[in-house]
Amino acid sequence: MSTPNEPSARDAQRQQANAPPSSRGSSPSPSPPRPGFRFDRRWIIFALGLLVLNFYLGSRANQPTSRVRVPYSPFFLEQVQAGHVKMITSKGTAIQGTFAQKEQYAGSKPTTKFQTEIPAFANNDALSKLLQEKRVVVNAQPLDTGAPWWQNLLLGFGPTLLFIFLLFWLMRRAGNVQNVLGSFGRSRARRYQPTGDRVTFADVAGIDEAKAELTEVVDFLRHPERYRKLGGRIPHGVLLSGPPGTGKTLLARAVAGEADVPFFSLAASEFVEAIVGVGASRVRDLFTQAKEAAPAIVFIDELDAIGRSRTSGVAGFSGGNDEREQTLNQILTEMDGFDSSTNVIVIGATNRPDVLDQALLRPGRFDRRVAVQPPDRAGREAILKVHTRGVPLGPDVDLGRIASTTPGMVGADLANLVNEAALLAARRSHEVVDESDFTDALERIVLGAERQVMMSLEDRRRTAYHEGGHAIVGMLTEGADPVRKISIIPRGLALGVTFAAPESDRFNYRQPEVKARINVALGGRVAEEIVYGETSTGAESDIQQLTEIARQMVGRWGMSSAIGPIAVIPRDGQGPFLPGAAEVSPDTQKLVDTEVRRIVEESHQEVTALLEQNRGKLDSLAAALLEHETLDEDDAYAAAGVPRVAPTSADSYSAAARSRVAR
Numbered sequence: 001m002s003t004p005n006e007p008s009a010r011d012a013q014r015q016q017a018n019a020p021p022s023s024r025g026s027s028p029s030p031s032p033p034r035p036g037f038r039f040d041r042r043w044i045i046f047a048l049g050l051l052v053l054n055f056y057l058g059s060r061a062n063q064p065t066s067r068v069r070v071p072y073s074p075f076f077l078e079q080v081q082a083g084h085v086k087m088i089t090s091k092g093t094a095i096q097g098t099f100a101q102k103e104q105y106a107g108s109k110p111t112t113k114f115q116t117e118i119p120a121f122a123n124n125d126a127l128s129k130l131l132q133e134k135r136v137v138v139n140a141q142p143l144d145t146g147a148p149w150w151q152n153l154l155l156g157f158g159p160t161l162l163f164i165f166l167l168f169w170l171m172r173r174a175g176n177v178q179n180v181l182g183s184f185g186r187s188r189a190r191r192y193q194p195t196g197d198r199v200t201f202a203d204v205a206g207i208d209e210a211k212a213e214l215t216e217v218v219d220f221l222r223h224p225e226r227y228r229k230l231g232g233r234i235p236h237g238v239l240l241s242g243p244p245g246t247g248k249t250l251l252a253r254a255v256a257g258e259a260d261v262p263f264f265s266l267a268a269s270e271f272v273e274a275i276v277g278v279g280a281s282r283v284r285d286l287f288t289q290a291k292e293a294a295p296a297i298v299f300i301d302e303l304d305a306i307g308r309s310r311t312s313g314v315a316g317f318s319g320g321n322d323e324r325e326q327t328l329n330q331i332l333t334e335m336d337g338f339d340s341s342t343n344v345i346v347i348g349a350t351n352r353p354d355v356l357d358q359a360l361l362r363p364g365r366f367d368r369r370v371a372v373q374p375p376d377r378a379g380r381e382a383i384l385k386v387h388t389r390g391v392p393l394g395p396d397v398d399l400g401r402i403a404s405t406t407p408g409m410v411g412a413d414l415a416n417l418v419n420e421a422a423l424l425a426a427r428r429s430h431e432v433v434d435e436s437d438f439t440d441a442l443e444r445i446v447l448g449a450e451r452q453v454m455m456s457l458e459d460r461r462r463t464a465y466h467e468g469g470h471a472i473v474g475m476l477t478e479g480a481d482p483v484r485k486i487s488i489i490p491r492g493l494a495l496g497v498t499f500a501a502p503e504s505d506r507f508n509y510r511q512p513e514v515k516a517r518i519n520v521a522l523g524g525r526v527a528e529e530i531v532y533g534e535t536s537t538g539a540e541s542d543i544q545q546l547t548e549i550a551r552q553m554v555g556r557w558g559m560s561s562a563i564g565p566i567a568v569i570p571r572d573g574q575g576p577f578l579p580g581a582a583e584v585s586p587d588t589q590k591l592v593d594t595e596v597r598r599i600v601e602e603s604h605q606e607v608t609a610l611l612e613q614n615r616g617k618l619d620s621l622a623a624a625l626l627e628h629e630t631l632d633e634d635d636a637y638a639a640a641g642v643p644r645v646a647p648t649s650a651d652s653y654s655a656a657a658r659s660r661v662a663r
Helices: 009-018 041-061 072-081 124-133 149-174 177-185 208-222 224-228 248-259 278-292 323-336 377-387 399-404 411-427 435-446 457-476 511-532 537-555 586-613 615-628 633-640 650-662
Strands: 085-091 094-103 111-117 137-139 190-192 237-241 263-267 296-301 344-350 368-371 483-487 497-500 630-632
Touching (some): 072 085, 072 111, 072 124, 208 224, 208 237, 208 344, 208 368, 237 248, 248 263, 248 296, 263 278, 278 296, 278 344, 377 399, 457 483, 457 511, 457 537, 457 586, 457 633, 483 633, 511 586, 511 615, 537 586, 586 615, 615 633, 630 633
Parallel strands (some): 085 137, 237 368, 263 296, 296 344
Antiparallel strands (some): 085 094, 190 263, 483 497, 483 630
8 A cells, every 4th residue: 555655556657658758767668569550661661662653653644645636527537438447436425446557647646546526516327327338346335534443543542541551650659549649638747756856945045935935835745634633724726926037936846845745847828729628628637647646736837828817808808718718717627626635736826916817816726825026135145055056166256245236136047147157167267166257247147248349439438428427427316326337348239338236135216216217317318418519329228218217206106296196107017907097188198298208307407417517527437438448336436536435224325425416
C-alpha cells in the first residue's frame, strides 16, 4: 500500500510520458513491441513503388489518344469511297475505325486509327449503303474509351489510399493511433516531481511577505489532518499578482518543493486552440491528472489570458461565447467541485488582477490573493546573494552597494544583471567577476550599449551642454534625485545620458518631488536655448516624459487646484473605461490641457532662471564632459562645483538643496 507521496505505477507511467526528455533518465528501459501491423523497410519500398506507378499511369492517362480526329466530310467519305477504310465501330454519332493503309491527315503523324462524328443532318442510309459497297467491316463492339477500368480505379483511389497509408504509418511511429487522435484534448502541463529539479523557499529571496502568506499552504499539504480535525479548509486557489519578473512562478515552484508534492505548470494560453472545445477538454484532463497525483499543485501562469472579465465594456474587453469563455467556464466548474479531501491547490499568476472575472475571485475558487511586490534594498541584496551562489566574486564586490544602485529592479532584472556581469568578465578574461564588471553591466542594462558613432565637434559640444543642463538642474533642484553618472557617449537611441537615482527606495512622491522631475527633464532643452538661442531634436524623449508626468499630476494624482481630486485619466493599461473617466466633458478635457501647459510653462521659467544664475557651473560641467566623455557621481559634482551632501531624510535633503542654490 503506497503513501500519498509515493507515486503508483500508473503515476510513474504518466510521469514518464509527461516528463521532458532531459528528466527521463539517460538509459530508459526498452518498451515492449506493440502488437499488430509493423512497418519496416519493405513496406516503405512498396509505398514508394506504388507512388511511382501511380505517377506513371497518370502521365499515360493524360497523354493524348493515338486516334486522329478527322472531318466527316469530305475526308472520311472520300477515304471510304477510295476503299482506304478497313473497319469501323459505331455508337450513336461517334465512329472509330482503321485505315486499310497508312493515311495521314494534315498536321498529324502517320496512323492507321481514326475517329469522327456523324452530323445530325447526314444521310445514314447512304453511308450504310456505301460501307456495304466497299466491304467495310462494321463491328458492334463498344467504342474504345481509353484507359482500362483497373487503371481508372487506381488513378481514382490510389492517391487517397496512399495518403491514408502514410498517415497511419506516421501515427504508428509517433505512438498509438488512438492516443494521437486524442492528443488534441490532452493537457500540455509540464509535471515536476519533488525528486527532480527541486526549488524551495531558500531559492526565493526579496519577497518575504509573500512567502509568509504561502507558509500555511505548505503546512496544509504536509499535514492536512491537522486542519481537517478542526474543521479548517485550505483555500482552493491562491492568486499571485504583481509586476513581471517579481518571482511569481519561482514562488509557486518553491511551494511545491517545500510541500514535497508534484507540480503541474503551464500557461493559460496553452489551453486555447482554434478548435472549439479543446481548451475545456485540456482543463478536464489537467485536473484529472492532478487529482490522481494528489496531493499536488496546479500552477496556471498568465491567468488573464483566459480569465478576463466577461462583462461587456469592462476594462476594454467584451464578452462572447467563444473558445476562451468555454475554457474559463470549465476552470470555474473544476475549481467549484473541489473539496478539502482532494489535496489539490491551484495557484494562478497574473500581472493584471484588475481585469480578471469576478467569478474567479469569489470565495471557493481563487479566494486568497498574494501580492508579490518589487523588493526593497535589503530584498535586492538577498536576491543578488541567491543569484551569485555559483559566481566567483572579486574581493571588491559589495552586493549591498550594488543593491542600493538598482532601485526598482525586480528579481528577473537582478538575475540578468549578474549574468551580464559574468559575461563581461568572461570576455575580459577575468578570473573572477569584480566591481567594474557589475558597474558596466548595470550601465549596459539601464543606459544601453555604447554605439560607435562618429560625432562632429559641434554635436559633441551641444550634447555636453544638453546633458550638463539635466545634471545641473538635478543637482540644484529641491526634491530631485542625485546625479549618478553623466555621459556624452551614444548609448542605445540617445546621443548622451544622465543617470539619476534616489538615495533609498521611494514609495511615495510629494508634489515638489514630482515637479522636480519635470524640471530635470526640461534642463537639457533649456540649456540649449541659453547657450545656442535655439533648440534641437535631442529633447524629444524629454518632452514626452515631462508631458506624461504633468498629465498624471493633473488627471490622476489630484495635484491641480483647477481640477481637484478627480480622476479624469485612466490608469496604465485600463483604456478609456475607467469608471467616471468616460463621462468627462469636453470642457474638463480642455481644462486638463490648460493645466498641463501651465505646469510645464512654470517649470520652464524656473529652469531658465536657475541655469542663467548658474551658467558658470554649466560651462564647467560641459567642458569636463568634452574632455572625459563620462563622469561618475563624485567627478560630476566636483566639475560643476556643487558640494555633494548625502541627506538622511526628506527635510535634510531639502535643506541641502536650498543651500546649494544659495551658493
